[in-house]
Amino acid sequence: MSAAVLSGKELAETIRTETATEAAGLAAAGIPPRLAVVVATADESSAWYVRSIARAAEKAGIVCDVVDLGPAAGARTIRETLTRLSDDPAVHGVILQTPLPGGAALEDLASAIAFEKDVDGANPLSLGRLVAGLPAFAPATAEAVVTILDHYAIELTGRHVAVVGRSTVVGKPAAHLLLDRNATVTVCHSRTADLAAVTSGTDVLVAAVGRAGLITAEHVRPGAIVVDVGTNPTDDGGLTGDVDAGSVADRAGALTPVPGGVGPVTTALLLRHTVHAAARAGEKGSG
Ligand SMILES: NC(=O)C1=CN([C@@H]2O[C@H](COP(=O)(O)OP(=O)(O)OC[C@H]3O[C@@H](n4cnc5c(N)ncnc54)[C@H](OP(=O)(O)O)[C@@H]3O)[C@@H](O)[C@H]2O)C=CC1
Ligand SMILES: Nc1nc(=O)c2c([nH]1)NC[C@@H]1CN(c3ccc(C(=O)N[C@@H](CCC(=O)O)C(=O)O)cc3)C=[N+]21
Structure with missing residues (x-):
């Protein structure tokens, strides 16, 4: 007997289609969903993942900004970039790509991502809120x-x-x-x-x-x-x-x-999180 194959492809497609519909609605309401991907590595597989996020975001009608700081960026630059993006009302989701340069810990740097925009659940605050049963994005x-x-x-x-x-x-x-x-x-x-x-x-x-x-x-x-x-x-x-x-x-x-x-399901959920973050920002903005 051979195991059933639990494919993620069709599921990812379904999630992306739903997400595209929600993104179009938000864009029409003047809130085009926007994801910022901060990169500070020259890692090949990471570069592949970033391209695939950017491609999928574009298809779903989500604006994706890749902020490439280069592999020589220090912890301070990375933290300042994450803070700036967290403070930018036009940006709804922020992720920091791993692996990070020389010894920097994701958990430490990701503390600079506002938890409302932490669409990959990297800020320790998000994980704490998740475990405590409060609203937060899961990784x-x-x-x-x-x-x-x-x-x-x-x-x-x-x-x-x-x-x-x-x-x-x-x-x-x-x-x-x-x-x-x-x-x-x-x-x-x-x-x-x-x-x-x-x-x-x-x-x-x-x-x-x-x-x-x-x-x-x-x-x-x-x-x-x-x-x-x-x-x-x-x-x-x-x-x-x-x-x-x-x-x-x-x-x-x-x-x-x-x-x-x-x-594929991971990438689709990242986009879904971004659209949900944009929807919540819109609710807050309107009252
Ligand atoms: N498909 C996707 O979307 C994603 C895939 N990944 C992939 O998932 C995998 C894990 O990623 P990540 O969690 O970031 O990896 P880490 O290296 O951070 O963690 C690996 C974990 O595996 C444990 N481990 C290592 N060797 C053994 C062993 N021989 N027996 C049992 N446990 C072991 C480690 O134990 P200890 O804590 O004791 O060191 C550690 O907890 C990678 O292949 C990564 O590429 C990651 C993210 C997204
Ligand atoms: N904080 C953090 N979050 C992550 O989510 C994270 C990370 N760090 N570090 C790196 C890994 C890697 N990762 C992948 C996601 C999707 C595919 C993916 O969709 N791969 C395709 C195939 C690609 C191919 O064939 O080359 C698939 O599985 O079908 C792969 C890898 C997320 N990561």
Whole structure:
């Protein structure tokens, strides 16, 4: 038996279409949604991601400004840029691209993004508000994980989910969103003693590690749902996940592909967040 493929492509398309309709409405009301992407890296995969955000934004009718500070930009310049964009009423969403230059921490710099415009949930304030149940944008990738599971009507209440990875960008917020859906969540990381022993007992497995092929059949319970967040570059210029799809496909009940799974949904949600931020700014502006 081969696992069902939980594609993210059609879902991303649906989200982008809805977002384009909302963006057109806002533009007609004099609030053209605008996203600023701050880049301070020469990283190739990051450059690819920025181009894909810019392309998707343009298609959805969202103005996208790429503010490239170059890889030599210091923490102070980055912080000042984020503050300036946060203060600009014409800008509704601000994201800072990772990886960052020499030792700078996203969590630290992203504090300069106003939380109302923090469409990738990078400001620690956003994460705190999210955990406290206050309105905030979740990191788009973490939200993409639950959005895909919801789309395929995969029940989470009472299910045991293992999240492998505990980064602030993916693992921790994904664990929180799953907990919010009444799943029982176990978070694994590089110090987890026997990863396969933990993950092979869960109904759902979310892999957000950044190691190609780390998750093999022995990590997966027969029939389990596997969400592969990993985007690892291959030698031939392609992309591969954290899951060894060849061996896992025969054991899992369903599996998200890489490419074509979590990635496209992430980009679509980032745009949806930008339009929602613009809508809220419009509500505030009108009274
Ligand atoms: N599709 C998308 O939209 C996105 C994809 N990604 C991809 O997701 C992956 C993870 O990204 P990110 O969270 O930023 O990565 P980080 O490097 O920040 O975090 C990786 C996590 O994996 C854990 N880990 C490392 N090795 C192992 C191991 N052998 N066993 C178990 N856990 C391990 C680390 O543990 P410890 O904490 O102990 O170090 C850490 O918590 C990457 O491939 C990235 O490219 C990221 C963002 C968006
Ligand atoms: N704060 C922060 N937030 C992020 O969201 C974030 C980040 N940092 N750092 C870098 C990673 C990388 N990332 C990707 C998003 C979409 C695709 C994507 O859509 N990829 C296509 C395929 C691309 C191809 O084939 O080359 C797909 O999966 O189908 C990939 C990678 C977001 N990231």
